[in-house]
Amino acid sequence: MSLDGKVPTGPIEQKWSKHRFELKLVNPANKRKYDIIVVGTGLAGASAAATLGGLGYNVKVFTFHDTPRRAHSIAAQGGINAAKNYQGDGDSIFRLFYDTIKGGDFRSREANVYRLAEVSVNIIDQAVAQGVPFAREYGGYLANRSFGGAQVSRTFYARGQTGQQLLLGAYQALMQQVDAGNVKLYPRHEMLDVVIVNGHARGIITRDLVSGKITKHSAHAVVLATGGYSNVYFWSTNAKNCNVTATYRAYKRGAYFANPCFTQTHPTCIPASGDYQSKLTLMSESLRNDGRVWVPKKIGDKRHPNEIPEEERDYYLERKYPSFGNLVPRDIASRAAKYVCDEGRGVGPGEKPYAVYLDFKDAIQRLGKEKIAERYGNLFEMYQKITNENPYEVPMRIYPAPHYTMGGLWVDYNLMSNIPGLFVIGEANFSDHGANRLGASALMQGLADGYFILPYTIGGYLATVSWDKVSSDLPEFNDAAKEVEKHIKRLLSVNGSKSPDYFHMELGRLMLDKVGMSRNRQGLEEALKKIPEIRERFWKEVRVSGNGESINQTLEKAGRVADFLEFAELMAYDALHREESCGGHFREEYQTPDGEAVRNDEKFAYVAAWEYTGVGNTPILHKEELKFEVVKPSIRSYK
Amino acid sequence: MKITLYIWRQSGPNDEGKFVRYDVEKVSPHWSFLELLDVLNNQLIEKGEEPVAFEHDCREGICGSCGFMINGVAHGRQYAPEGRTTVCQLHMFRFKDGDELYLEPFRAKAFPVLKDLMVDRSAFDKIIEAGGYITVHAGNAPDGNTILIQKDIANEAMNAAECIGCGACVASCKNASAMLFVSAKISHLGLLPQGQPERKRRAQRMIAKMDELGFGNCTNQYECEAVCPKGIRKDFIGRMNRDFLFSVNTETESKDFVGAI
Numbered sequence: 001m002s003l004d005g006k007v008p009t010g011p012i013e014q015k016w017s018k019h020r021f022e023l024k025l026v027n028p029a030n031k032r033k034y035d036i037i038v039v040g041t042g043l044a045g046a047s048a049a050a051t052l053g054g055l056g057y058n059v060k061v062f063t064f065h066d067t068p069r070r071a072h073s074i075a076a077q078g079g080i081n082a083a084k085n086y087q088g089d090g091d092s093i094f095r096l097f098y099d100t101i102k103g104g105d106f107r108s109r110e111a112n113v114y115r116l117a118e119v120s121v122n123i124i125d126q127a128v129a130q131g132v133p134f135a136r137e138y139g140g141y142l143a144n145r146s147f148g149g150a151q152v153s154r155t156f157y158a159r160g161q162t163g164q165q166l167l168l169g170a171y172q173a174l175m176q177q178v179d180a181g182n183v184k185l186y187p188r189h190e191m192l193d194v195v196i197v198n199g200h201a202r203g204i205i206t207r208d209l210v211s212g213k214i215t216k217h218s219a220h221a222v223v224l225a226t227g228g229y230s231n232v233y234f235w236s237t238n239a240k241n242c243n244v245t246a247t248y249r250a251y252k253r254g255a256y257f258a259n260p261c262f263t264q265t266h267p268t269c270i271p272a273s274g275d276y277q278s279k280l281t282l283m284s285e286s287l288r289n290d291g292r293v294w295v296p297k298k299i300g301d302k303r304h305p306n307e308i309p310e311e312e313r314d315y316y317l318e319r320k321y322p323s324f325g326n327l328v329p330r331d332i333a334s335r336a337a338k339y340v341c342d343e344g345r346g347v348g349p350g351e352k353p354y355a356v357y358l359d360f361k362d363a364i365q366r367l368g369k370e371k372i373a374e375r376y377g378n379l380f381e382m383y384q385k386i387t388n389e390n391p392y393e394v395p396m397r398i399y400p401a402p403h404y405t406m407g408g409l410w411v412d413y414n415l416m417s418n419i420p421g422l423f424v425i426g427e428a429n430f431s432d433h434g435a436n437r438l439g440a441s442a443l444m445q446g447l448a449d450g451y452f453i454l455p456y457t458i459g460g461y462l463a464t465v466s467w468d469k470v471s472s473d474l475p476e477f478n479d480a481a482k483e484v485e486k487h488i489k490r491l492l493s494v495n496g497s498k499s500p501d502y503f504h505m506e507l508g509r510l511m512l513d514k515v516g517m518s519r520n521r522q523g524l525e526e527a528l529k530k531i532p533e534i535r536e537r538f539w540k541e542v543r544v545s546g547n548g549e550s551i552n553q554t555l556e557k558a559g560r561v562a563d564f565l566e567f568a569e570l571m572a573y574d575a576l577h578r579e580e581s582c583g584g585h586f587r588e589e590y591q592t593p594d595g596e597a598v599r600n601d602e603k604f605a606y607v608a609a610w611e612y613t614g615v616g617n618t619p620i621l622h623k624e625e626l627k628f629e630v631v632k633p634s635i636r637s638y639k
Numbered sequence: 640m641k642i643t644l645y646i647w648r649q650s651g652p653n654d655e656g657k658f659v660r661y662d663v664e665k666v667s668p669h670w671s672f673l674e675l676l677d678v679l680n681n682q683l684i685e686k687g688e689e690p691v692a693f694e695h696d697c698r699e700g701i702c703g704s705c706g707f708m709i710n711g712v713a714h715g716r717q718y719a720p721e722g723r724t725t726v727c728q729l730h731m732f733r734f735k736d737g738d739e740l741y742l743e744p745f746r747a748k749a750f751p752v753l754k755d756l757m758v759d760r761s762a763f764d765k766i767i768e769a770g771g772y773i774t775v776h777a778g779n780a781p782d783g784n785t786i787l788i789q790k791d792i793a794n795e796a797m798n799a800a801e802c803i804g805c806g807a808c809v810a811s812c813k814n815a816s817a818m819l820f821v822s823a824k825i826s827h828l829g830l831l832p833q834g835q836p837e838r839k840r841r842a843q844r845m846i847a848k849m850d851e852l853g854f855g856n857c858t859n860q861y862e863c864e865a866v867c868p869k870g871i872r873k874d875f876i877g878r879m880n881r882d883f884l885f886s887v888n889t890e891t892e893s894k895d896f897v898g899a900i
Contacts, residue, residue: 051777066694067764069804070702086784122778129780131773131833133797140787158797164701165800172772179768187761210753239696273669278677281699382700385719385728386671451777499684501677545689550651551754553692554684 003256003609003624006412007111012097012630016115019413023460031056033467035219036458037204039191039246041068043163043443044426045225046170047450053177055455060217061174061183062206064190064241064556069171072227072239073446076163077284077379078147079155080127080443082120087144091152093117098631100441103149103329104406104434105583105599106633107259109607109626111413112431119452120444124156126451130169134158145375147439148285149329149638155440160284160378166443170450189215190556192484194222194250194422195477201422202470203477205484209556212549214481214488216472220465221421221458224250225450228405228427230263232564232571233516234508236402237269237282243560244567247409247428251570255417256609256622258410258430260567261575264437264584265517266403267333270386270396271348271355280401281386283358283379285439288326290363290372291396293317293333295356299344305357305395316340324638331436331583331597332638334400338517339595341399348397359395400517404442406433406584407574410609410624414457415449418609421465423458425449430607435583488548491558496541500558503538507531507561507568515572520588524576528569532616535565566615573610573619580604601633640666640736642675646691647743652751658741668732672715673698673705675731692755700725700868703803706810707756708743713807713866725805725868745810748853749817760806762852763820770844771824773833792830799826801869808863808871814855819863821849822879823871829882839886846883 008019026034034057038049041063049061065071083096096117101108124142128134134156135143144153158165177183186206193205195216203218229244230236251257268288270281294313301308316336318325328336340346341354348355364372369392373380380391387397408430409417415431416423426446433441471477510530514523538561546552581590581597582604590598607624642663649656663679670678673695680690696704705727709715714726718733734740742756750758788796800823808819825842828834834841857876864873 047777054776065696065704066760067804069764070696070704072697072702074702075697075699084783122780124783125780126775126777128783128786129773129775129833131796131800131828131831133793133800133827133831134783136788136790136793138790140789141784158800161701161801164803165797168800172767173775175764175768176772176774178764185764187764239702240698241696275667276670276674276678278671278674279698381721381723382728385700385724386730388730388732455777497685499681501681543684543687545684545687551692551757554680554690 003410003418003607003622004412005109005624006414007109008413012111012114015111016118020456023456024463026459026463028056030467032058034058034462035060036221036223037062037217037219038223038225039204040071040225040227040428041065041171041174042071042073042225042227042426043167043170043446044450045223046071046167046174047447048223048225048425048454049183050170050173050177051451051455052458053180053182056182059177059183060186060219062186062189062191064188064209066187068174068185068187069168071167072242073167073443074164075239075282076443077160077282078286079145079157079162079440080123080166081147081154081440082124082156082444083117083154084121084124086142087153089152091154095152096120096154099150100432100438101434101631102636103438104436105597105636106434106601106605106628107262107582107626108432108434110628110630115453116432116445116448119448122452123444123447127166127169130173132158132165132169145286146289146327148288148327148333149438151324155286157286160286160376163443166447170447191226191246192249192559193480194253195480196253196419197470197474197476200420200465203472205480207484210551212552214484216477216481218470218472218477220462220467220470221423223423223425223454223458224409224428225425226428228408229567230402230405232507232568233402233511234504235272235277235280235512237266237280240279243563245560245563247424248563248567250409250417250422252612253419254612255419255422256410256611257407257570258607258609259407259574260571260610261515261578262406262435262584263402264330264404264406265334265400267330267337267400268358268398269401270383271399281382282401282403283383283396283398285330287358287376287379290367290375291326291358291360292362293326293356293358295340295345295347305347305359314340314345321638328638329436329438334517335586335595337400355397355399357395358398360391361395364392402516404437406430406435406437410607414460415454416457416461421461423454425454435585487559488555491542491544491555491562492548494539494542494544496543498541498543500542500544500554500561503534503542504561504564506534507565510534511568515568515575518586518588519575521576524572527572528576531565531569531572538562538565570610570619574608577621578604578608605633640734642666642734643739644679645739645741646755648691648755649752651754656752666731668730670731671698671727672729672731673727692757694757695727698727700728701803703805706745706805706807708745708810710741713745713810714868716866723868723870745806747809747815749815750806750809758806760804762854763804763806763817765852766817766821766845766848767824769848770837770841771828773828774837786832788831796827796830799823799830799871799875802871803869805868807866807868809854811862811866812855812858814858816857816863817849817854818857818876818879819867819871819873821845822875825879825882826875829878838882839889842879842882842886
């Protein structure tokens with residue numbers, strides 16, 4: 001079946017304004033008659049809930065955190081893109097659109113990406129008005145820096161804490177709406193199911209993480225803003241609680257999951273330190289503005305980095321990609337790091353270490369330590385805390401790690417999934433980044449969706465449905481709540497001898513190895529065989545201590561791991577069927593002799609949207625053809 | 640190395656709670672402090688015992704979820720001589736074989752214990768709700784560059800804005816004062832031109848809410864500053880007090896606050 005993305009007709013520059021005009025409106029007096037549920041309070045969820053509350057809708061917002069200010073958006077470091085052209089360096093909406101389409105390896109929807117570039121300028125204005133303390137020039141104007149995948153300086157930043165400041169801005173706007181009574185906040189609540197009534201999403205089932213109470217919530221529309229799923233790898237840069245449960249359970253209720261195999265490995269992470277590590281730490285990509293990436297030319301060179309002379313160093317990114325140098329996009333930089341380490345030129349402790357140097361020596365000589373500290377001080381501090389090494393004196397060691405997931409629930413141009421009334425925004429949807437996300441674009445998308453897109457499109461949907469209250473006593477709600485309770489009881493009653501972490505790590509190892517940065521048919525088939533085995537053992541051997549009627553972090557974890565164990569299979573199916581290399585999806589069978597990705601536009605210029613058919617069954621593939629009317633797909637070169 | 644932990648175990652807000660001893664063997668210096676607890680918890684789960692509840696998420700020192708007392712000091716700050724640490728950023732290379740550590744939750748009337756090392760910090764949200772924002776609806780903001788902000792002012796606003804809301808300041812204060820937290824927000828927004836229209840109202844409402852929720856007053860001992868993972872300075876408390884005094888003398892809402900001065 002082919003899917004309709006509902007892209008408006010007309011020239012790309014006018015699609016969004018034309019569409020906004022054509023969307024039906026809800027009269028201000030009627031807005032308060034509509035209830036909207038927003039799940040997740042990261043940049044997308046908090047900005048959406050705040051804006052919808054401001055418009056006058058009745059909003060209920062849910063987060064499993066103790067407060068909306070903790071969402072993982074807070075950890076984004078480097079910045080947020082916007083086509084302001086404040087630097088007069090040739091930037092424009094069209095160039096940001098072009099860079100994003102190309103960066104995504106021609107696997108995203110053109111109209112969405114153009115709209116993203118278009119509203120990017122409003123996001124900065126909105127954030128400034130909220131008091132986000134962006135970096136400023138001496139004249140008082142906003143400062144910018146450059147980021148991977150771009151040749152202009154369009155990234156706005158607040159030290160190395162841009163995500164934090166943008167999230168706090170959205171969070172404060174949200175709390176203002178809570179105070180105004182338009183938004184009701186449900187912290188420490190985890191969404192465990194979506195309720196579908198007559199084919200429309202009409203509510204959710206949640207578990208109160210403190211009392212363990214299962215509750216039914218009804219609304220006229222449900223918005224999922226629940227982030228990405230790269231914790232399927234266990235060792236990822238995501239916060240420990242990030243998970244796939246909300247989107248996966250929506251998938252089980254009939255929402256299509258699009259491009260699940262598109263996971264980004266971020267090139268600048270602190271390498272794993274050894275025997276036990278719970279997660280990997282990201283260092284902002286902005287470090288590559290001034291840091292130079294290198295490894296020794298000689299295999300197995302164990303000398304201290306400061307003792308390796310210039311002529312014996314291989315600045316491989318600058319060598320291979322002279323025009324973008326250290327600022328090549330993330331997928332390119334990540335794979336390049338993997339290659340040099342596979343060759344045995346990795347650095348750091350151990351026999352065959354997997355790490356490369358990110359060296360600030362030249363930048364410190366050129367700009368002085370103070371300037372570098374001003375730009376990246378907190379990142380250097382973070383690095384030193386974790387590694388016990390001083391990056392001002394010794395080059396940092398970095399290695400790629402699973403990071404952002406470009407896949408997510410399928411949505412049309414209105415950000416609505418194939419289930420009417422179920423909207424999906426931010427990292428939880430698939431739409432804007434294609435097969436690879438450029439740096440500083442995640443914050444942009446989350447806020448674009450939440451502040452400037454969803455508030456219009458959801459109105460267009462609500463105007464077509466009645467404002468009669470939806471009862472949460474309908475059989476659909478009761479059935480869903482019972483299923484959730486049954487699932488929890490099942491987890492509690494296995495009574496095996498292993499922790500949920502044990503299985504999560506086993507799955508993660510397999511996924512990193514076979515469905516990771518680089519995949520091939522054999523490995524993927526192997527993964528598809530092994531994932532169900534791990535899953536089976538999980539349901540026989542896991543142990544969840546305690547009960548379901550109070551705080552039980554093991555139970556929360558076990559539920560999420562159970563979903564990862566099913567979802568992992570979907571990722572492998574998708575990676576196996578996509579017989580091409582593009583962006584974060586690198587199939588070893590499809591590469592040039594010098595290791596660059598080979599895309600197959602004739603066969604695979606589509607979004608792969610999967611339909612659930614039962615645990616362990618092969619999902620059904622639906623395709624949304626991608627039409628490139630404005631940017632002709634070309635070989636992606638950064639040389 | 641071997642680390643002995645005495646951990647506060649409390650099954651719920653109404654339970655009495657007590658310290659329980661746990662020995663963790665073969666601790667690697669590379670582990671973070673929370674990884675030490677992960678390892679202990681996995682061992683407890685496998686033995687069929689209840690693991691220790693503690694808050695955590697990003698493990699990069701930015702989300703503000705984690706935090707408890709280690710040997711009486713929030714975030715185990717005494718083990719990070721360079722300062723500015725969250726407990727997730729404290730690594731085991733700071734400790735030595737045989738160390739005995741007491742872990743207990745942040746204690747304050749406004750932060751009731753939920754379980755073990757977890758406390759309820761929603762009081763902070765209520766304070767923000769009372770005025771810790773700039774009112775602006777999406778879509779009507781002027782161009783960002785029409786609001787000029789002196790570089791050092793923007794930097795100082797950022798210094799205040801860095802607060803992660805972990806609550807260590809409250810836990811370290813003998814009066815359980817939230818003044819460092821509140822002053823950070825008041826300073827962040829009060830320093831910026833965008834924050835001026837609501838500045839007085841903000842100071843009044845946030846401070847009133849802070850009092851109402853049971854946080855105490857500043858004792859001028861600055862333990863809060865010493866343990867703050869983000870280096871929020873006590874100077875902001877002075878700034879907050881100035882804004883408050885200025886507001887009570889000039890703002891109409893002031894009549895409710897005469898007794899507070």
